[in-house]
Amino acid sequence: MHDLPADVSEAELREALLKWGVRSVSLAYAPVGFGDYHWSARDDEGRRWFLTVADLANKPYCGEGTTAAHAGLLAAMDTAGALSAAGLDPVLAPLPTLDGARLHRLGERYALSVQPWVDAPSGAFGQRLTARERADVMRVLASLHRSAPPAPAPVLPPGLPGRRRLEAVLRGADDGWADGPFAGPARELLQERAAGLRDRLEEFDRRVAALPTGAGALVVTHGEPHPGNLLWGPDGGFRLVDWDTCGLAVPERDLWHVALREDGGFDAEALSVWAEESGRTPDPSALEFYRLRWDLDDLCAFLDVFRAPHGRSADTEASWGWLRETVARLVDGGR
Structure with a gap:
């Protein structure tokens, strides 16, 4: 998406990244894809991540309504994580938080997932x-x-x-x-x-x-x-x-x-x-x-x-x- 979501701030993203143990990051918006919003993040040591903010109000294939869409999206993220953990190398799955969750809710409408940065x-x-x-x-x-x-x-x-x-x-x-x-x-x-x-x-x-x-x-x-x-x-x-x-x-x-x-x-x-x-x-x-x-x-x-x-x-x-x-x-x- 080229347009940024009006109600998700970089401060909110930085706070949410603490759930993954990621801190002191600079963020750059990435206007790619359609439907979700993306940022790249880099910390002071040069480590990088790729962030995806999903608009739960516009994911009917995950579920109708934000609650059902969150549950459906979480099941999809957990599926990818399980495939990766089972050794399926082509699967680039979202990273779990420190608590083991692969999705973090941002208010009622949005949810954040974090992928490892791949230089490819x-x-x-x-x-x-x-x-x-x-x-x-x-x-x-x-x-x-x-x-x-x-x-x-x-x-x-x-x-x-x-x-x-x-x-x-x-x-x-x-x-x-x-x-x-x-x-x-x-x-x-x-x-x-x-x-x-x-x-x-x-x-x-x-x-x-x-x-x-x-x-x-x-x-x-x-x-x-x-x-x-x-x-x-x-x-x-x-x-x-x-x-x-x-x-x-x-x-x-x-x-x-x-x-x-x-x-x-x-x-x-x-x-x-x-x-x-x-x-x-x-x-x-x-x-x-x-x-x-x-x-x-x-x-x-x-x-x-x-x-x-x-x-x-x-x-x-x-x-x-x-x-x-x-x-x-x-x-x-x-x-």
Whole structure:
């Protein structure tokens, strides 16, 4: 996020860092990612950490409402911690506090997690991987998917957390819009394309019904293993960061991110690497389902941004552009 949260101060962050035994730090805001807020911290001895402040009011995939979202986010952080403790090297998990917690509440709305600083370059969302990089990431995912699910790992239902609000807007029955420069245009855009979006929701339901079920169908998934959540190691290996979306689901939830080609198809060669490493065969319908779910989930997230009070900023300008792109992709096709 480019905009800083209005109600989280650096003094509050420094006080919270004492829970990790981290003191005497300088902080620098890092305008990266979308949805959460990030800082780098450095102490007097040159040690560094990466801080993430999660907005619990905007994490419906962790739970509706700040209390449920905090519990869901904590389960995700504990899952990553357990995977790392079990020796899964590609997992860069948040650090525990001195009391063993991997999340610290900042008031009612926010929660802080602290990651070790890794001096390695990251990718960017939308970046295209080379064939070799795709194969390497598939091997990382296979090792994750083969791992024993830790006790905290939540089972992730495939449904859309924001679906009720989206359907109300498509029916023209949602009057819960706050003031903001993009509220009217967003509502008009969704209602203009309502027929096409309802068609995609019907397709979503058909594909949900076709998802693999039965013993062993669910594995530990990261949820968003795109290049923006990858760190390139000096030996060419990868580490996965940003574990707030992790949980138990079918492996295609991860695979489609890596296998998707620029022409909209899926890379059979990359998928074959995962199949060989995991001993499983990817399900084409499940790949298509999670690709569709990603766009519909984004649509719901942008809807929540513009239904809430907002101003004109770099983040809302970007969200308006992404909303239009997402609607066009869902209704008109193409990638």
